[in-house]
Amino acid sequence: MLPYTTLLQIDKASPQPVYQQIAGQIVQHIRSGVLKPGALLPGTRELASQLSLHRKTIVAAYNELLSQGWLEVTPKKGFNITRDLPELTARSLRPDQSAAYDNRMAVPFYGQKAAMTTKANEPPIRLVVDDGHPDPRLTPLPLLLMREYASRIKHAQRPTIIPGSLTAGTQRLRTTLAGYLQRSRGIQAGAEHLIVTHGAQMSIYLAAKTLLRPGDYAIIGDPIYPVAAQVLENTGARIIRIPVDDHGMDITAIEKACKRYPVKLLYLIPHHHHPTTVTLSPERRLRLLDLCTTYNFAILEDDYDYDYHYNILPHLPLASYRHQGRVIYIGSFSKSLASSVRLGFMVAPADFITQAAQYRRLIDLRNDNILEDALATLITNGDIHRYLKKANKTYSERLNNLDQLLRTHLADRIIYHRPTGGMAAWVRFKPGYDLRQIAQRAAKKGLYISNGKDYNNAGIPFNGLRIGFASLLPEEMNAAIGILSQSI
């Protein structure tokens, strides 16, 4: 007789019912070779007594193993392990060792096989300078959103959602959003021109996958938001990089590229270009709209930062101009509500939205529809509008503070232009000040700053980083810039 009190460890605090624990552990012992094919198990009364359990529990465990084919009944003897389980004798390793996941996938896969990052003995980070995020301590919106969400759950009705009908978002949010975009930025679109996504990144991906195939031509700025560039590269498209100066992308260079290549898509950040924070001038906007008509390419307008402007009016999006079905407009609520809230959208002609929604099903069936409807309520009752007014005031003061700090402590070591909006400043260190080393030294003092490696031109770093000023209180930013200047 095997030592069943040792072999079968019952954990009454476990979420798994006891009879399932017993059955599962017997299977493990069969697989590991402890229980051999044909071996007789103790009777239910006997095992129950050994384990101090009710006999019914053992009967339930054995019945499950019978129904699953692991046990057989031998008349007048009792239960034994099934005899013809294939190749069980070869499985004699201990289950906890042999079944564990490891670091290496046995089957080859694609992409660089990145080493696991080891973070041993890193000093703790106490302060993080991000690349432009709202302050979660400032906004009441996620709390209002969750209250509205909870109230909607409490009054849950009989579900009448037709399967597959939520891929592009709820009808309520799409309709509300269409009105909001009309009122706040002059975009003339209906619910059928809108897809709600899990954030601006998903919108970029869907637009790129719907428009581009390997060998197609796409234009991006240089420098650029690196993850957007990676998406376009991932489609297999050929990427043309156009310099970004103080007024945005160089339109003359774009026109030259269009004359030479059949450009399909241009990716654009019209407000507060990432990383350099410049805004595309109205004159260039008009020229770009002309170019897209002449050369028939689509403009992917990533206006993630429309909501934040300090003492200056935002430009109306290209999507509000006469674009004849060539501008795809992308926005996000992650910047206006909180980075944690993952809700973005895309506006485009209806046939394109239909196709993008079909692709969206492949990567992500849908959003949380209750969250979507809760957001619609916050838009309708003006909560978002009220908060944005307050946030613009606070972030404007925080930008003033950062501006003052940079001028006082770093003026002769950096190149920097005060941004007109958004949540980050673009700061480049002058030659001789190596940002990678500065970031390393800052980390040792408990401050995280970007080392700027994502921002480079053909591998040569711009030696620059975005300093997000929105998410830190003035005293926190004072401390951060203090550590930063000590780290140079």
Next chain:
Amino acid sequence: MLPYTTLLQIDKASPQPVYQQIAGQIVQHIRSGVLKPGALLPGTRELASQLSLHRKTIVAAYNELLSQGWLEVTPKKGFNITRDLPELTARSLRPDQSAAYDNRMAVPFYGQKAAMTTKANEPPIRLVVDDGHPDPRLTPLPLLLMREYASRIKHAQRPTIIPGSLTAGTQRLRTTLAGYLQRSRGIQAGAEHLIVTHGAQMSIYLAAKTLLRPGDYAIIGDPIYPVAAQVLENTGARIIRIPVDDHGMDITAIEKACKRYPVKLLYLIPHHHHPTTVTLSPERRLRLLDLCTTYNFAILEDDYDYDYHYNILPHLPLASYRHQGRVIYIGSFSKSLASSVRLGFMVAPADFITQAAQYRRLIDLRNDNILEDALATLITNGDIHRYLKKANKTYSERLNNLDQLLRTHLADRIIYHRPTGGMAAWVRFKPGYDLRQIAQRAAKKGLYISNGKDYNNAGIPFNGLRIGFASLLPEEMNAAIGILSQSI
């Protein structure tokens, strides 16, 4: 003088500040040709008086237009529209007409250009038979989740999240999930083997994109969950379809395929195969594990339905067996919490998870980290375990009810085997009963059922549908089957 009181419509209830409304509308009128380049605007005092606004508001509007380049100052005269705006004279269409989004994208894109669906005069749907979803009225979990979420927001700390560190999920949820998978189903994995996604669909997509390239070979069951098949096809892989019988996929046929082709991936639904609800037998599981070692392919184990079994023990996942880094395990909380809650996960060797996370950034930066940590609390404090026990009891009774209804009302017209778990039954109509017509007639009586077109073999429909029994109360299911039998 133009009729400015007509041209400029102020909406004080709008979220947009009044000065921005004025500036925005002036821009619209410039673009539409109503205001020509060089035209003089009324003085600030005069316009303020006409519109009954404070003069400061007009000054703010004009200043914004100046800073944006739309206006110039002519000394001693006032403000006029900038003269050298390019090609403005050509823009004489009314803005509300010319800028509106339409049905057609001007730039060609990929995929079928689906016509917009028109749903005119459809009778309202009062009752929906889904393909297997939980009942949102039954579960308290989303409410508990949102309460935990709200409590976490209220105590928001200074953000110390390093940008990019949340792509695979919070450390807290990944660690909690690793323990939960160990306790509930014997999977031996750590946080580094886990990525949290926005649902099982995203996990499938990430695994497919990381493993497959055009021309690679992948195996799926036939019939199969159609959206998973579409994902594999989308990678450009060559798809081998293996028949699914009453014990799951035909392993002998899989072995034949492996001898002939260099198979890279096998997609598997081990419990309650979609659509047919059969479960892969233990004997076949062992044979499949041997095959994947012999022929070195990965198994993508989509165990979305592990949590629901009635009077029967679930099989341990293949991922809990000795798989030597070849099983990628996928699960979801959308089935255990509510369909609206979008949280799924994937378990795999660490190097594969690292690569999948890199791809995930392209399609979706990350989940809501507060939601992730709230879920971790529900796992840790046992809420999910307690609810699943209750839900299994309720859904088991609802299955009994459906089983009785089908036997009483439809027995001679359908082929159907009672499932052992999950949330749906697979019902095929016998020849002579056309499901498409039945679904159309049911819709006219206010009942939505699937017309089965997604389930077919080489275009020939199986004439079958999944009847989700979990989400409807017994009296609702009685009504649904009543309408269904009247529609035949």
